[in-house]
Amino acid sequence: xxxxxxxxxxxxxxxxxxxxxYWLLGVVLGLLVVAYVAGRLLKRYPDHSLNPALIERFxxxxxxxxxxxxxxxxxxxxxxxPTIILFGCLSFWALREFITMTPTRRGDHRALFxxxxxxxxxxxxxxxxxxxxxxxxxxxxxxDFYGLYSVAIPVYALLFIPMRTxxxxxxxxxxxxxxxxxxxxxxxxxxxxxxxxxxxxxxxxSGGALWGDRxxxxxxxxLLFYFILIVQLGDMxxxxxSRLAGRRVIAPRINASRTWEGLLGGVTSTxxxxxxxxxxxxxxxxQAACMAMVVAVAGFGGGMVMSAIKRDRGVEDYGTLVQGHxxxxxxxxxxxxxxxxxxxxxRYFFSQVY
Amino acid sequence: MAITGPLLATIAKFVSGASVRWxxxxxDTCQRVYxxxxxxxxxxxxxxxCLPKEIRVRTRAVAARDYWEKGPIRRHMARSFNVLLIDRxxxxxxxxxxxxxxxxxxxxxxxxxxxxxxxxxxEELGEFxxxxxxxxxxxxxxxxxxxxxxxxxxxxxxxxVLPVPLLSCITIGPPIWLExxxxxxxxxxxxxxxxxxxxxx
Numbered sequence: 001x002x003x004x005x006x007x008x009x010x011x012x013x014x015x016x017x018x019x020x021x022y023w024l025l026g027v028v029l030g031l032l033v034v035a036y037v038a039g040r041l042l043k044r045y046p047d048h049s050l051n052p053a054l055i056e057r058f059x060x061x062x063x064x065x066x067x068x069x070x071x072x073x074x075x076x077x078x079x080x081x082p083t084i085i086l087f088g089c090l091s092f093w094a095l096r097e098f099i100t101m102t103p104t105r106r107g108d109h110r111a112l113f114x115x116x117x118x119x120x121x122x123x124x125x126x127x128x129x130x131x132x133x134x135x136x137x138x139x140x141x142x143x144d145f146y147g148l149y150s151v152a153i154p155v156y157a158l159l160f161i162p163m164r165t166x167x168x169x170x171x172x173x174x175x176x177x178x179x180x181x182x183x184x185x186x187x188x189x190x191x192x193x194x195x196x197x198x199x200x201x202x203x204x205x206s207g208g209a210l211w212g213d214r215x216x217x218x219x220x221x222x223l224l225f226y227f228i229l230i231v232q233l234g235d236m237x238x239x240x241x242s243r244l245a246g247r248r249v250i251a252p253r254i255n256a257s258r259t260w261e262g263l264l265g266g267v268t269s270t271x272x273x274x275x276x277x278x279x280x281x282x283x284x285x286x287q288a289a290c291m292a293m294v295v296a297v298a299g300f301g302g303g304m305v306m307s308a309i310k311r312d313r314g315v316e317d318y319g320t321l322v323q324g325h326x327x328x329x330x331x332x333x334x335x336x337x338x339x340x341x342x343x344x345x346x347r348y349f350f351s352q353v354y
Numbered sequence: 355m356a357i358t359g360p361l362l363a364t365i366a367k368f369v370s371g372a373s374v375r376w377x378x379x380x381x382d383t384c385q386r387v388y389x390x391x392x393x394x395x396x397x398x399x400x401x402x403x404c405l406p407k408e409i410r411v412r413t414r415a416v417a418a419r420d421y422w423e424k425g426p427i428r429r430h431m432a433r434s435f436n437v438l439l440i441d442r443x444x445x446x447x448x449x450x451x452x453x454x455x456x457x458x459x460x461x462x463x464x465x466x467x468x469x470x471x472x473x474x475x476x477e478e479l480g481e482f483x484x485x486x487x488x489x490x491x492x493x494x495x496x497x498x499x500x501x502x503x504x505x506x507x508x509x510x511x512x513x514x515v516l517p518v519p520l521l522s523c524i525t526i527g528p529p530i531w532l533e534x535x536x537x538x539x540x541x542x543x544x545x546x547x548x549x550x551x552x553x554x555x
Contacts, residue, residue: 109514113518
């Protein structure tokens with residue numbers, strides 16, 4: 001453990017940090033290639049002890065991961081603002097699926113227009129303005145518009161939505177309708193925007209030493225990639241453990257496939273993998289373990305909440321109205337719930353806060 | 355027109371997020387009359403956009419002249435997706451809408467019609483107007499294909515100008531024909547049921 005700590009603490013210049021980020025990308029791509037080949041081989045030479053439907057699901061998941069990986073890497077290479085725009089588009093799409101599933105009435109139309117075309121873009125524009133614009137406007141360096149984008153939706157949008165709905169003049173189920181629109185905006189846009197906001201932090205190690213190059217977004221993109229990876233692994237491990245060892249279902253009427261064993265095994269495995277990837281982050285070994293654990297638990301919470309909403313609406317997936325395709329929201333529910341936690345932990349313990 | 359048609363189709367598909375289901379019916383370029391429920395101004399445009407390209411170029415939506423000829427933008431859009439405009443106000447004696455439609459499509463094109471007449475704000479489907487019956491009577495060879503369009507009334511409800519990009523779903527069902535000697539009301543009820551049944555599938 002002492003050796004591990006020493007290695008993590010040894011001074012890391014910007015170039016070394018960037019190299020570590022590329023290593024992380026390399027490792028993930030390598031694993032994806034292995035998984036892809038394995039999936040293909042299993043399909044071609046079926047092992048009769050394995051369920052072919054399971055292999056098909058595995059191959060499908062690998063395809064989705066390839067797509068996610070490709071989009072993320074492309075955005076990272078293009079820069080900070082394109083990555084934030086990418087997350088904005090993800091939010092927009094997820095919100096679309098959320099509101100489609102939620103019954104709204106005629107009177108909500110204008111409020112819906114506002115959340116899609118004003119609040120969602122505004123949130124991501126505030127994130128995208130970043131430190132440079134803040135300094136140019138107010139002459140204070142090192143800060144971004146955190147003070148505004150962290151309250152824009154939970155305060156101003158959440159006040160605006162019921163006001164606009166009330167003006168439309170339909171009192172039926174007023175509180176319920178407002179709450180639905182508010183939660184959609186909050187989960188799909190506000191929470192997810194904190195993943196993009198990771199790109200604005202000046203990362204340090206817990207000792208306070210600057211980590212990477214503060215004028216570059218590469219190390220932040222690396223941390224964002226690490227975060228998404230941990231969330232996805234958390235999802236996968238919980239499913240695998242539930243399947244292998246699941247006995248006690250947590251809430252059968254919410255989600256019949258989520259078990260206590262799956263949660264425990266999933267969180268433990270994710271913690272372990274997250275810790276083993278500590279070298280690609282500003283965290284030490286034990287810190288990376290804690291972060292991964294928090295992310296896995298929060299991701300689990302997100303999955304449960306979204307399942308509950310789906311069961312209430314009587315649908316399987318958010319993807320389309322009738323067909324059973326998993327949609328964007330099914331893929332990013334855990335990401336939405338884990339992003340604010342990961343952001344704030346990183347902000348307060350691993351970045352310069354002014 | 356050559357450029358704005360496909361562009362319009364792409365935009366309409368994006369805004370309405372439409373997924374299309376063909377149930378017991380395959381896309382085909384044979385002459386058809388697609389009849390659908392009507393809840394939004396977007397209906398005609400979205401249904402037309404969701405048809406495969408080869409079919410789309412041979413399909414014309416029937417729409418009200420008073421709406422689509424108001425202002426240069428609407429007029430241009432109507433021309434781009436090749437709308438067949440019908441005068442709702444002045445119906446001349448020897449040129450009934452049904453005659454005009456059949457004359458326009460000739461032996462080649464298909465039609466998109468909304469037999470409820472105007473946009474419906476109720477949950478339940480409205481009564482069908484008799485045009486569909488006369489069409490079936492004059493041209494028994496036309497396939498009458500029911501279509502159910504879901505959620506478009508939420509994308510652009512009656513009386514609103516700005517659309518909200520929710521996801522919608524279009525279900526296209528098995529064709530029906532007018533039976534020999536079938537009374538008008540029986541046929542119209544059967545057609546209405548054919549559309550209603552698609553909602554629950």
